[in-house]
Amino acid sequence: MNKQPSLRTERLILRPFGLSDANDVRRLAGERAIASVTLNIPYPYEEGMAEEWISGHQESFEKRETANFAIVRIEKEILIGAIGLMLTQEDQRAELGYWIGRPYWNNGYCTEAAKTVLRYGFIRLNLNKIHASHFKRNSASGRVMRKIGMSHEGCQKQHVKKWEFFQDLELYGILRRDYQAEQFSKKTDKDNS
Template sequence: MSRLPVLETPRLLLRPFALSDARSVQALAGDAAIADTTLRIPHPYENGMAEEWIGTHERLFESGEQANFAITRKTNRELVGAIGLVIEGGADRAELGYWVGKPGWGQGYCSEAGRAVLAFGFGTLHLQKIHACFFPRNPASGRVLEKLGMIREGVLRRHVKKNGIYEDIVVCGILREEWFKEPGTTSRRGEADRKTPSTEPCDEGRVGNL
């Protein structure tokens, strides 16, 4: 694929970022609470950082390294957050990363977007495994991964340094066969698509991961 597709869920459109999103990215990701639960988002989020980040997306997707989606509401096309895959093509696996700005907290957007991205990763990119990490002090992110069907694989102790403090990270993952289940049965993707926002617990507070 040469261009990142647009993914659709019941309430959301996941689309490529545009430079016109930069101001919203800076406003949402620039919140200290977002930076606190992610490893790679800087704080303060200075002018020009969003443009620089968005400017890398097309090249990284074309080279098979990353797929970054803007999470937007269908109703008003408002930016909610970001979600994407860091792809390790040689191993047919990827790391799922995401953040949702404060106005979108508690509405289940991250797990809804996550299901679409997992379906894209396994169905379109033909990945064998997708994994993700979160800080133990951010259990809301762990609940997102659990709802996506990821299995907790372990804890890497004092594995990263955040604001001068060494922190543990929890590693979760899901395999291709776990997503699609056994041949001849309904795929997890199909089950997820039948879920409606009203039946999904909205317990995402400080969502974000590495």
């Protein structure tokens, strides 16, 4: 059995979800404000949905299909959101997805977690590209993508339907070579200061 690792940042632990997280997932992801800006989170978030979602994580990780992490604040060990990679192994790429519970917005947690997951994807999973998308009306998600070094790759007009409304998707991506060049540049700048 291939066990999913935990990752650590300055303020966060990114760890595999456990069934004990189900109530917090349902409470946080179940808010209409979260569901309205994500493609795959249902509303209402009904009893049993979180348990079903969490139950499939380990098998999906073992098959190298996904790597889903609970975002937990180190201080008080509070679950605040989720972040993950949906892997396409034959193309050495993954789609990054995330959500943060509304009480924890505007604290930089998503950017902090996303930087760590990028590093994990490129270094540990040997990916060539990581991409992400957001509804055009969810500009906060786009800011996270830009902060972690992703480039805007285009817009797919009315590409998906959420709650009977067609949504434009803004597309972002970053290649391993660009990620490595940015990391090298940061290290060089730090060494020269």
